Amino acid sequence: MEVTVWSGWLAGLAIGLFVVLHFWLIGKPAGCSTGYGNVCGLLCKKVRYYHEGEYATKSNIKLWFLVGIPLGGLLAALTSKGAWQMSFDMGMYEQILPQSDAAKAIWLMFGGMLLGFGARLAGACTTGHALVGGAMLNPPSLLAGAVFFGSALLTTQLLFNT
Amino acid sequence: MSKVSHELPLLKSSALTLMNFVHAYRINILGLLMGVMFGFLMSRAGATTFDFHVKLFLFEDLQLLKVIGTAVIVAMLGVFMLKKLHINALATGTEVDFVKKPYQQGLIAGAFLFGIGWAMTAACPGTIPAMIAEGKIGAVFSLIGLLLGTLAYGILQSFIAHNGSYRAAMK
Numbered sequence: 115m116e117v118t119v120w121s122g123w124l125a126g127l128a129i130g131l132f133v134v135l136h137f138w139l140i141g142k143p144a145g146c147s148t149g150y151g152n153v154c155g156l157l158c159k160k161v162r163y164y165h166e167g168e169y170a171t172k173s174n175i176k177l178w179f180l181v182g183i184p185l186g187g188l189l190a191a192l193t194s195k196g197a198w199q200m201s202f203d204m205g206m207y208e209q210i211l212p213q214s215d216a217a218k219a220i221w222l223m224f225g226g227m228l229l230g231f232g233a234r235l236a237g238a239c240t241t242g243h244a245l246v247g248g249a250m251l252n253p254p255s256l257l258a259g260a261v262f263f264g265s266a267l268l269t270t271q272l273l274f275n276t
Numbered sequence: 277m278s279k280v281s282h283e284l285p286l287l288k289s290s291a292l293t294l295m296n297f298v299h300a301y302r303i304n305i306l307g308l309l310m311g312v313m314f315g316f317l318m319s320r321a322g323a324t325t326f327d328f329h330v331k332l333f334l335f336e337d338l339q340l341l342k343v344i345g346t347a348v349i350v351a352m353l354g355v356f357m358l359k360k361l362h363i364n365a366l367a368t369g370t371e372v373d374f375v376k377k378p379y380q381q382g383l384i385a386g387a388f389l390f391g392i393g394w395a396m397t398a399a400c401p402g403t404i405p406a407m408i409a410e411g412k413i414g415a416v417f418s419l420i421g422l423l424l425g426t427l428a429y430g431i432l433q434s435f436i437a438h439n440g441s442y443r444a445a446m447k
Contacts (some may be wrong), residue, residue, distance in 0.1 A: 117319050117410060119328075120332065122342025123319035129343065130350025132310075137358055139306055141365025141372045144314070146402035150426045157423070160446040162437065163430040175307035178365055182311020187406025189312065190319030200411040204330025205326035207398065209378040219417045225396030226421020227428070228389045228406075233401055234429035237377045241401040243387075245344065248379055249351035254379035265391025270333035273395065 115196035133246055140175060143246045147239035149180035150230060210273055236261075303367050315406040325405045326414075329398035397421075 119125075130145060137146040153163030154174045163169070191198050211218050232237040236258050240245065244262060247255020284292070295335060321343045331337035341350040358372055363390050371401035394400055397418045398405060404422060430446070438444035 115412070117325065118393045119322040119325065119339070120320045121412055122321070122339045123346050124341040125317065126346025127350055128321055129317050129321060129347035130354065132313060133347065133351035134354030134358065136310055137355065137365070137372050137374070138287070139366050140303065140310065141368045141370060143375060144310070146314075146400075147426075150401060150422060151430065153429045156350030158427060158430075161427065161430045161434055162445055164432040166433025170322075173304065175303050178304040178307035179311040179314070182308040182313075183315035183318075183402065183405040184409035186312040186317070186353060187313075187319050187324065187409035190316045190324075190406070191410040198287070198411055200413055202413040204398075204414055206363060206406045207326055207331045214325065222397055222414050222417035223421035223424070226418040226423075227425035228421075229399070229401060229418070230393075230422040230425025232390030232425070232427050233432075234384040234386070234387045234426055235335060235388070236390055237380050237383060239390065239402065241402045242377060242396070245347060249355050250376055252373055252376040254383060255377055255380075258377075258383055261387035262394065264393045265388045266394040267391075268331075268334045268391045269395035270330060272439055274334055276332065 115191065115194060115199050118194040129245070130249075133249055142175075143242065143250070144174065144179070144244065145238055145242035146167065146183075147230075147233035147242065151234070152177040153180070162180055206274075208245035306367055310405070314402065316410070318403045318406050319410065323403045324399075324410055325413070326398040333395065393425075 120128075128186050132143055136142075148168070151164050151169050152174065154161065155172050159162065166170075175266055188198075202218065204211065204218065211221055229239070238255070239259070240259075240262060240267065243255040244259035281385075318324055321338050328337065328339050332340045355374065360373065363372055366368060391406070397404075397414075399415060401416050401422060404415050404419050408419060434445035435442075
């Protein structure tokens with residue numbers, strides 16, 4: 115199964131309208147990575163940080179937004195051509211990653227840790243900083259977005275071109 | 277004194293219960309629906325496909341650059357309009373809060389680590405749940421890592437807030 119992909123301009127237009135719709139309906143900027151803090155709070159009762167301040171209430175819009183994302187992904191996959199199937203194929207990464215499944219899993223877990231820790235240290239992820247923060251022309255978000263891109267560019271170049 | 281019955285017909289009673297539920301949880305329900313829309317759009321944009329991320333950073337296919345570039349410009353115009361018209365948010369009835377993420381210490385270091393994670397997993401926190409639902413097994417491991425990384429930050433912050441006392445930070 116290969117998911118259907120729209121032209122970049124159309125998908126960008128739709129996502130831009132989504133950001134505006136989110137502001138209009140909810141009254142707050144859209145964001146993804148903060149919701150993972152709610153999940154950590156639900157999973158680990160003892161970590162004080164995820165029970166205080168903005169994490170005092172855990173069943174909030176940030177958490178439910180996160181719950182909705184896989185439903186949307188499933189909807190997108192089911193409306194694509196071909197039957198839904200599970201696969202550990204990683205496309206172009208297969209050329210550079212070790213062939214064993216365990217090594218791929220460890221690689222992805224390590225990358226995921228950098229995403230999670232980095233997003234909290236930077237305050238938001240690609241959605242909160244680059245997309246929504248960029249739309250509000252918020253200087254720290256523009257800086258974070260530029261560093262996200264720069265660092266991912268450098269890492270990909272090192273991985274594939276050296 | 278006659279006994280007053282508070283019982284309504286079953287259909288009306290369940291309709292009222294449902295309406296009450298929807299009203300009480302309207303923000304969370306809207307959040308869920310927005311999440312569904314976001315996940316769907318991420319998939320249609322190609323952000324859940326490994327190769328589009330690699331090809332972007334190797335300058336072979338600029339699909340995702342078109343997506344985020346168009347999205348930011350459209351959103352910018354929309355935010356400008358909402359601000360100009362002083363629109364109220366539908367869920368809260370109060371004016372839209374354009375709260376901006378502040379600069380925080382560690383932003384550049386965090387963003388740098390995030391970028392490395394992005395290039396390693398070809399995903400970001402918003403696309404990982406959608407990738408799992410599409411049947412991409414790799415994203416399950418990215419999610420485990422993502423939660424561990426988020427947890428590590430919380431543990432670190434709890435220690436700092438309680439002057440490194442394990443007892444005070446973990447209770």
